[in-house]
Amino acid sequence: MKNPYKHVLGALGVTLAVISLSPASAQADPPTNANDALAQLHDASQKQESLGEQYNAALGAYNDRQADVQRATAELATDQAAEKQAKAEEDRYRGDVDRWVSATTEGADLSSMSALLTGQSPSDFLDRAWLLQEVSKFNGDAMDGLTKSLDKASAASKAATQAQTKANDASAKAKQVADGLQQQRDAAVQAQQAAQTAYNRLSGTQKxxxxxxxxxxxxxxxxxxxxxxxxxxxxxxxxxxxxxxxxxxxxxxxxxxxxxxxxxxxxxxxxxxxxxxxxxxxxxxxxxxxxxxxxxxxxxxxxxxxxxxxxxxxxxxxxxxxxxxxxxxxxxxxxxxxxxxxxxxxx
Structure with missing residues (x-):
């Protein structure tokens, strides 16, 4: 669907022009006859209707932009929480890997040959070999977990950055509409007052x-x-x-x-x-x-x-x-x- 408020910002320029050309103090000359009074009422009513519709459309656009801000802010909070969780997961796996690397570089011999040479019996060798397999599996899981957590953290960080941009954009658009909203409201109120003044000039019979x-x-x-x-x-x-x-x-x-x-x-x-x-x-x-x-x-x-x-x-x-x-x-x-x-x- 087309943007239902695409006319609003364009109309804002028209509205401001109307305000500048028709100050609040400017009123039509008092009518000299009944037909003039009705004509002035019609003219004033049309201006009131026009400016009122522009204001209502701008207000609707503003409310929609505010809703966009709320949705974007909620999305940002969700993505930031996901980013934090992914970072904690990364830190956990990184700690496991760091401890394994540290043990290896400090001289620990985690090979099957070491288990064979240091074992006191075949049973001792098998026990140690099994333990080494479990350690190897653990280390492999840690490396795999670190890799996946790094990818997850990177994706979460990207999503949070995009959400932040989206939230900033939504706020800027809301401000853009809000900046002209008060002037449009003032113009609508002035037009309403002018229409009421024109109506008050009618005779009782005309009303x-x-x-x-x-x-x-x-x-x-x-x-x-x-x-x-x-x-x-x-x-x-x-x-x-x-x-x-x-x-x-x-x-x-x-x-x-x-x-x-x-x-x-x-x-x-x-x-x-x-x-x-x-x-x-x-x-x-x-x-x-x-x-x-x-x-x-x-x-x-x-x-x-x-x-x-x-x-x-x-x-x-x-x-x-x-x-x-x-x-x-x-x-x-x-x-x-x-x-x-x-x-x-x-x-």
């Missing part, structure tokens, strides 16, 4: 209209069987649930990516949390060749900020903007920046 608008009527009779159909029905079951930035609670608070994640979970299919990850799944679908259950993404290759589920009849169900609810709209209602579509199940 009520947004909350009560569930979009177009829809027909479920043509929804296919199988996992995709189950996901479509689950998503449609959330129509009317409020959009909440970062929301992940079916029945009370959802955002665009959590809606499709929930819907496919009801079909037994696990999806990741963010649009940046979801857009990498499944198989590509040509524009207009969608079938119910396909996921439609909006934005650009480096900034996939919105996802909706196609339900047939040129309609999608999605969790749109701040102040709105999950609703059914035409495909064009997902945004003017359609990017791509992915088929999660089926072919």
């Amino acid at each position: 009520t209209a947004l909350k009560s608008d569930k979009g177009q009527p829809f027909d479920t009779s043509n929804i296919p069987a199988g996992a995709a159909g189950t996901a479509v029905k689950a998503a449609l079951g959330q129509v009317g649930v409020p959009y909440v930035y970062g929301g992940n609670t079916p029945g009370s608070a959802l955002d665009c990516s959590s809606l499709v994640q929930y819907a496919y979970r009801q079909a037994g299919v696990t999806l990741p949390r963010t649009t940046y990850e979801q857009v990498l799944l499944g198989t590509p679908v040509a524009k207009g060749a969608w079938i119910p259950g396909d996921l439609l993404f909006f934005g650009t290759s480096g900034n996939v900020h919105h996802v909706a589920m196609y339900i047939g009849n040129n309609q999608i169900v999605h969790a749109p903007d701040v102040g709105q609810v999950v609703k059914v709209v035409p495909v064009s209602g997902g945004g003017s920046d359609y990017y791509t579509a992915r088929r999660i199940v089926g072919g």
Whole structure:
């Protein structure tokens, strides 16, 4: 599988550019009419969604890198323990060999002829010869054990060195993601505050209209069987649930990516949390060749900020903007920046 976070670090540059070009203090001019107020809310909501998805993807990448660090550290500890054990084994065999070599060089005659010449009787010779065979076997085992323990210690040392490199690399990658995480979080918070400010400028009538608008009527009779159909029905079951930035609670608070994640979970299919990850799944679908259950993404290759589920009849169900609810709209209602579509199940 492709790296689900390959967009994150690239998007970081985009995020920092957004921060530098749009400081926290910069706010849109107060709207002069109702349409301007709605337009400002939509613009602010889209920026909030975009930066929020980038932050969530970066956070996911950071958590994964931290898990890599933990796994690499555990592997390093295991390899270091194996290296220590192999070294102790080497030292034990080396001591046996050293004692044998020392006895030989200090004049001990361990030959069978010596046993014959020094023996007092045939029985004495046989006893000594047997003992020499055992000593020879012991020494041979010691040499063989030393050779094997040296090989084992060398392999253990190499594994520990590789594990150390792996742990260092994992730590460096975790730090790389962490360095930009706070800035991404700050940008997401600023965007959220701007969206809330835009929403607060709406009139009471406008707010009520947004909350009560569930979009177009829809027909479920043509929804296919199988996992995709189950996901479509689950998503449609959330129509009317409020959009909440970062929301992940079916029945009370959802955002665009959590809606499709929930819907496919009801079909037994696990999806990741963010649009940046979801857009990498499944198989590509040509524009207009969608079938119910396909996921439609909006934005650009480096900034996939919105996802909706196609339900047939040129309609999608999605969790749109701040102040709105999950609703059914035409495909064009997902945004003017359609990017791509992915088929999660089926072919």
